[in-house]
Structures are given as C-alpha cells and as structure tokens.
Amino acid sequence: MVLGQRPVRGPSSWPPRGRAWAASQSGHSVRGEVRSERLPVNRLLAALSGVLATLAGVAAGHLAAALLDPATSPVLAVGSQVIDLTPTPVKEWAISQFGTRDKPILIGSVLVGVVLLAAVAGLLARRRFAYGAAVFVLLVAVPAVIAVTRPTAGVSAVAPSLVALVVGLAALAWLVRAAAPAAVGGRVGAPAEDRVEDRPGEAGGPSRRGLLVAMGVVAGAAAVLGGAGRWVASYRTRAVAIDLPAAAKPLPPLPEGLEERFAGITPLQVANSDFYRVDTRLDVPIVDVEEWTLTIDGDVEEEVTFTLDDILAMDLVEKDITLTCVSNSVGGEFVGGARWLGVPLNELLDRAGVGTRADQILSTDVDGMTISTPLALATDGRDALLAVGMNGEQLPREHGFPARMVIPGLYGFISATKWVTRMTLTTYDAETAYWTDRDWATEAPIKPSSRIDTPRALAPLDVGEVVVGGVAWAQQNGGVGTVQVRIDGGPWQDAELGPDVGNDYWRQWFYRWDAASGQHRIASRVVDGDGGPQSPARANPFPEGSSGIQELIVTVG
Missing domain, CATH: 3.90.420.10 (Oxidoreductase, molybdopterin-binding domain)
Known part of the structure; x- marks a missing residue:
C-alpha cells in the first residue's frame, strides 16, 4: 500500500452505515445521543436501587426487632413517635375517619416517606456513593434515636437500626457496583460521566442486565427477611396458655340477646x-x-x-x-x-x-x-x-x-x-x-349514649314494618332506664329493651316502625335510671368524650 493512499474497504464496511455514520454526517455525537436516550432509564434504575436497598435494610431490621423487641423495629419506632407528636385534633380526625385502620394507614405513610428518601439516596449514589450513603445513614439514624430514647429502652434497642444500616448499605453498594462493573478503576462511586455504562458498544448492555439480576436478588432477599420477621413476631406474640382459675362465685350465663x-x-x-x-x-x-x-x-x-x-x-x-x-x-x-x-x-x-x-x-x-x-x-x-x-x-x-x-x-x-x-x-x-x-380531662365519666345499629344510614328500605335497633349505655345514675326513638323530628317514643345485665353493662333495644314511602330521619336517645335524658348538646371527643344525639337518614319505598 502506498503511503498516504486510502485503503480500499470490502463491501461489508463501505459505505459506512448505522447511527454512528448518520451522526457523523449531521455533526451530532453518538455518545451524547445514546446517553440522552438512556438517561431517564438510568435514573429510574438508580432510584429503584435505592428503594430496594432500603427495603432490604428495613426488612432485616424488622427481623432483628422481632427477635429482640418488636417496638424497636425502625418503621414502628418512627410510627410511634409520629403518634406521640401528632396534635390531638389531627389524631382525633384520623380515628374518626379511618377507625381501627388508622394504624395501618400511619405505617403505610411512614413507608411512603422512607421510599421517597430511599429513591433520593439511590439517585445520589449514582453520582457518588458517599452521597447516597449519607442519606441512608440519616434514614436509619432517626429510628435509632427514637428507639433508644423510649422510656424502657436498653442498649439493645439500637440493634435493629444498626442491622438495617449494615444490610441496606451493603445492598446499595452492590447495586451501584452492578450498575457499572466496568467503571473506571472498577471502583464504586466513580463519577457518572466516567462510567462505561454510558458509552455505546461497550458495557451498557451487560451492565444493565447485571443490575437487573442484582435488583432481583435484593428484592427476593427483602421479601424473605420481611416474611421471616413477620413469622417470628407472630410466633413470639402467640397466645401462651395459662391455667386460668374459675371465679370464686361464677356469674350465671348471660341471657339470650x-x-x-x-x-x-x-x-x-x-x-x-x-x-x-x-x-x-x-x-x-x-x-x-x-x-x-x-x-x-x-x-x-x-x-x-x-x-x-x-x-x-x-x-x-x-x-x-x-x-x-x-x-x-x-x-x-x-x-x-x-x-x-x-x-x-x-x-x-x-x-x-x-x-x-x-x-x-x-x-x-x-x-x-x-x-x-x-x-x-x-x-x-x-x-x-x-x-x-x-x-x-x-x-x-x-x-x-x-x-x-x-x-x-x-x-x-x-x-x-x-x-x-x-x-x-x-x-x-x-x-x-x-x-x-x-390536655385531656383528668376526670372523664362515660357519658350516656344510644347507638342505632340497624337500619344503616342511607339504607333503602321497604314500605311497612321496619325494626330500628341498637345498644345504649348509662353507667352512672342507675344505668339505662329506657331508650327512645324519634322519627322525622316528631315526639320521642319508647323502645323495647333487651335483657338487663346490670348498670355497668349496655342494653340492647328495638323499636317497630311503620315506615311510609319517602326519605326519613331516625334518631335515638337513652334516658338513665334517674330519668335524665341523653344530652343533645354536640361535643367532640376531646377533651372528655363526645355527646349529642345520633340521627341518620333512610329511604323507604
């Protein structure tokens, strides 16, 4: 070949084809184009890596807490602190809106916050591992401090949080390394711009496949650890049978309700x-x-x-x-x-x-x-x-x-x-x-009250006899004297009472109503044994219990 002469290429290599050739003709960088196309996906995988690593750490911490003390579980510790710090009006609103579901909702809310911070940790770790690790340490430090400051906490209270920290950081480091196995120097935490994963034709494909495999392993480990924690906690909180003696003078069986x-x-x-x-x-x-x-x-x-x-x-x-x-x-x-x-x-x-x-x-x-x-x-x-x-x-x-x-x-x-x-x-x-x-009351006697169990509010009813029924209680002043029902704001009518178990126990009641077609309002109240009617004054539960008359709307016909 003559020096300086352009070599002759075979038919397979000339003319140049593909995106590399097109990019060179248009003046655009192939590397820049590929990186811009893959950047959202890489960020999503980085965020998901942070979430999975955190879930693995939380699951491991939950298992450690189940073996030691369930209250020291990182999520439960934060949730308990949230309960303590929640203003009373907000707490009462949650109970009134969600009832006994307020606790699962609270735990779910804590987990959502943890997941969001975990995603941030994953994104930061993509740039520098130390940044993501710092966020993860902060995530674990909060429940650790809460756990050790509980009134009866011992030194072991911090153990579940430490377990969560070690497992979570290890999982995050592995996922970051799996995302860039050919990073410059092979080191975790290499700057994103130096990683081969963003270069076409090099380690991008294998790196992503390796990351997905690693993510699957971490997710599986989190599921296993979390399941083991639930099983251990369930096993330890199972009923332990004791030899319960009978009463010295047993009461007769309760009457039929x-x-x-x-x-x-x-x-x-x-x-x-x-x-x-x-x-x-x-x-x-x-x-x-x-x-x-x-x-x-x-x-x-x-x-x-x-x-x-x-x-x-x-x-x-x-x-x-x-x-x-x-x-x-x-x-x-x-x-x-x-x-x-x-x-x-x-x-x-x-x-x-x-x-x-x-x-x-x-x-x-x-x-x-x-x-x-x-x-x-x-x-x-x-x-x-x-x-x-x-x-x-x-x-x-x-x-x-x-x-x-x-x-x-x-x-x-x-x-x-x-x-x-x-x-x-x-x-x-x-x-x-x-x-x-x-600021709740120091003396809070139970206020007499009546509750309508049937029919339900907004229930569609047939014309004719409808049984209105429920329970009532008045533990002071002679217990329940009678229960009364009012239809559409009319006069109070006496209901029939169920069996009398004592002044400290509630009474069931029912009222037979001849219901006509249309929409109707039903209310009930209790009158105590001394003749005092239930208070109609509306009061919220805080600070000494609710009061007022329950009234509901039904449709007949």
Missing part, C-alpha cells in the same frame, strides 16, 4: 376477636408471664409486688362491664360489653395500704406508657378490677395479656391500662401521665 331475633343488632356480649382496640401501640408487646410482676408503690404503707401466680391464687371475681373509648364519636364503634375475670382493685390496694396524700393512681405498662386514674373514683365502691380473663378466656395479647385495669363508668384513657406492670399512688401535681400531658 336481641341479636338472635333481629339481624344487625350488636351481640349482647362482644367476642374477643371483635372487641374494639384503640391505643397508641403499633405492635403488641411480648410479655414473659414467668417474669411479669405488678408493683404497687408510691404513697403506700408498704410497697408490694405480685407475680401472675400470686394474682391467680387470689379469689377471682367475674363482672359484666361495658368499656368505651373517649375517642368514640356519637354512634361510633369504640364501645363493647364483655365479662371480665380478675381481682378487685381495692383488695390489691389494701394490701399495700393507701396513704393520705395520693389523689391518683399512675399506672404504667410494660413499655412505659402511663395513665392517670382518679383515686377517689377508682375506690368509691364500683367494681374496679385487675382483669386476667375476658369472656371465659385468658386476656388476648392485644387486649392486655397478662393483666389490665378495668374500671366501669370511666373512659378507657383514664381507667383501662393494658399490659400494666406498676401502679404508683401519687398526686396530679407531682406526676402527669401521657394523656394529661396532652
């Missing part, structure tokens, strides 16, 4: 699985019955401590008591009747000897949650209990196993401490509890 005659009316006795649950916990505490104790201290003659065996060896009593949550709105679902088995609270207090200064019982659960109960109301002769049984069974874990307070006539936020482990006799000036710190 109206639910047997009229569909839609709430059962006279609510099954444990259907009993409402409202508390601040996102998990159920794991209590070792062999180590559980109840201590009564403070302004007492002698501090006393009881084991569960000590409690079960006492003469147990049965009491039929209706519990109501202060967050229950008029016509709400957070109320239920059950038969409780336990020791009279006065008997336990007498063993300690109550002093002369105390005006409250500050009860504390196994995780440090505190509730204030007015001492005068707890000891005025009402059937206040330390309950160990519910409806013929041991207490379910979600309802306070192994022991809880049950005091009739008072809203649960000042009377129904679950998982209780300490009762301190003290004064309101000396000690404040969780709800009093949030």
Whole structure:
C-alpha cells in the first residue's frame, strides 16, 4: 500500500452505515445521543436501587426487632413517635375517619416517606456513593434515636437500626457496583460521566442486565427477611396458655340477646376477636408471664409486688362491664360489653395500704406508657378490677395479656391500662401521665349514649314494618332506664329493651316502625335510671368524650 493512499474497504464496511455514520454526517455525537436516550432509564434504575436497598435494610431490621423487641423495629419506632407528636385534633380526625385502620394507614405513610428518601439516596449514589450513603445513614439514624430514647429502652434497642444500616448499605453498594462493573478503576462511586455504562458498544448492555439480576436478588432477599420477621413476631406474640382459675362465685350465663331475633343488632356480649382496640401501640408487646410482676408503690404503707401466680391464687371475681373509648364519636364503634375475670382493685390496694396524700393512681405498662386514674373514683365502691380473663378466656395479647385495669363508668384513657406492670399512688401535681400531658380531662365519666345499629344510614328500605335497633349505655345514675326513638323530628317514643345485665353493662333495644314511602330521619336517645335524658348538646371527643344525639337518614319505598 502506498503511503498516504486510502485503503480500499470490502463491501461489508463501505459505505459506512448505522447511527454512528448518520451522526457523523449531521455533526451530532453518538455518545451524547445514546446517553440522552438512556438517561431517564438510568435514573429510574438508580432510584429503584435505592428503594430496594432500603427495603432490604428495613426488612432485616424488622427481623432483628422481632427477635429482640418488636417496638424497636425502625418503621414502628418512627410510627410511634409520629403518634406521640401528632396534635390531638389531627389524631382525633384520623380515628374518626379511618377507625381501627388508622394504624395501618400511619405505617403505610411512614413507608411512603422512607421510599421517597430511599429513591433520593439511590439517585445520589449514582453520582457518588458517599452521597447516597449519607442519606441512608440519616434514614436509619432517626429510628435509632427514637428507639433508644423510649422510656424502657436498653442498649439493645439500637440493634435493629444498626442491622438495617449494615444490610441496606451493603445492598446499595452492590447495586451501584452492578450498575457499572466496568467503571473506571472498577471502583464504586466513580463519577457518572466516567462510567462505561454510558458509552455505546461497550458495557451498557451487560451492565444493565447485571443490575437487573442484582435488583432481583435484593428484592427476593427483602421479601424473605420481611416474611421471616413477620413469622417470628407472630410466633413470639402467640397466645401462651395459662391455667386460668374459675371465679370464686361464677356469674350465671348471660341471657339470650336481641341479636338472635333481629339481624344487625350488636351481640349482647362482644367476642374477643371483635372487641374494639384503640391505643397508641403499633405492635403488641411480648410479655414473659414467668417474669411479669405488678408493683404497687408510691404513697403506700408498704410497697408490694405480685407475680401472675400470686394474682391467680387470689379469689377471682367475674363482672359484666361495658368499656368505651373517649375517642368514640356519637354512634361510633369504640364501645363493647364483655365479662371480665380478675381481682378487685381495692383488695390489691389494701394490701399495700393507701396513704393520705395520693389523689391518683399512675399506672404504667410494660413499655412505659402511663395513665392517670382518679383515686377517689377508682375506690368509691364500683367494681374496679385487675382483669386476667375476658369472656371465659385468658386476656388476648392485644387486649392486655397478662393483666389490665378495668374500671366501669370511666373512659378507657383514664381507667383501662393494658399490659400494666406498676401502679404508683401519687398526686396530679407531682406526676402527669401521657394523656394529661396532652390536655385531656383528668376526670372523664362515660357519658350516656344510644347507638342505632340497624337500619344503616342511607339504607333503602321497604314500605311497612321496619325494626330500628341498637345498644345504649348509662353507667352512672342507675344505668339505662329506657331508650327512645324519634322519627322525622316528631315526639320521642319508647323502645323495647333487651335483657338487663346490670348498670355497668349496655342494653340492647328495638323499636317497630311503620315506615311510609319517602326519605326519613331516625334518631335515638337513652334516658338513665334517674330519668335524665341523653344530652343533645354536640361535643367532640376531646377533651372528655363526645355527646349529642345520633340521627341518620333512610329511604323507604
């Protein structure tokens, strides 16, 4: 070949074809074109890598928490702090709007926030791994601090967050490396502009395939770790059978309720699985019955401590008591009747000897949650209990196993401490509890109220006889005297009452209405045993319980 002569190419190489040739003719850069086309996809994969790495870390942390203490799980720790910091009006709004679904919604909201920050971490790690790692460290630091500052937290409380940090960072580093196996120097965190993944014809295809495989592995690991955590938590919180003694003087069986005659009316006795649950916990505490104790201290003659065996060896009593949550709105679902088995609270207090200064019982659960109960109301002769049984069974874990307070006539936020482990006799000036710190009332007797269970609001009904029915309660002033129904603002008409179980228990009721065609308004109210009608004044649950008359609209014809 003569020096300087242009070599002759074969038919396969000349003339030049493809995007490289077209780009050279138009003056555009092939590399720039390919990079601009692939940039959105690369960013999406980077964000998804951050999310998957975070989910793997969270799943690993959840598994570690299930083995140690479920409350230290990173997501649950943040969720619990959110509950504590949420203003009361917002909290009440969430309960009224979502009911018992408020906690899953809260956890889901926390996870959405975590996912968004995780995506940011993935995008930053695409530029420099250190940037993404810094965001991930911040994500883990928040639940770690929250977990170790809980009232009963120990050194091990930070372990799940550390596990989440190590696993998450390792997964993120692997995914970043998988995205650029041929990066300059082969190092994680090489600048994006230096990576071969953005150069046509080099490592772009294999790098993406490798990343997708790595992402699949991380996603699978997250699923396995998360599933294992759920299984371990479920196994550890399973019911541990105890030998529950019978009451010294068992009550007769409850009479047949109206639910047997009229569909839609709430059962006279609510099954444990259907009993409402409202508390601040996102998990159920794991209590070792062999180590559980109840201590009564403070302004007492002698501090006393009881084991569960000590409690079960006492003469147990049965009491039929209706519990109501202060967050229950008029016509709400957070109320239920059950038969409780336990020791009279006065008997336990007498063993300690109550002093002369105390005006409250500050009860504390196994995780440090505190509730204030007015001492005068707890000891005025009402059937206040330390309950160990519910409806013929041991207490379910979600309802306070192994022991809880049950005091009739008072809203649960000042009377129904679950998982209780300490009762301190003290004064309101000396000690404040969780709800009093949030400006809820210190004395909150349950307000008499009636609820319409059937028909449902806006229900279409046939012309003719319609059974209107529900439940009512009035635990002070002689219990339920009668229940009255009003149609379209007319006069109050007496309903028929179901069986009488006692003043501390609700009453079922029904009213036979001859319904004419059209739209109608139905209201109900309770009149207590002393003749006092339910208050028509509308009041929100905060700070001492709701009031007002439930009224609903139905269509007939």
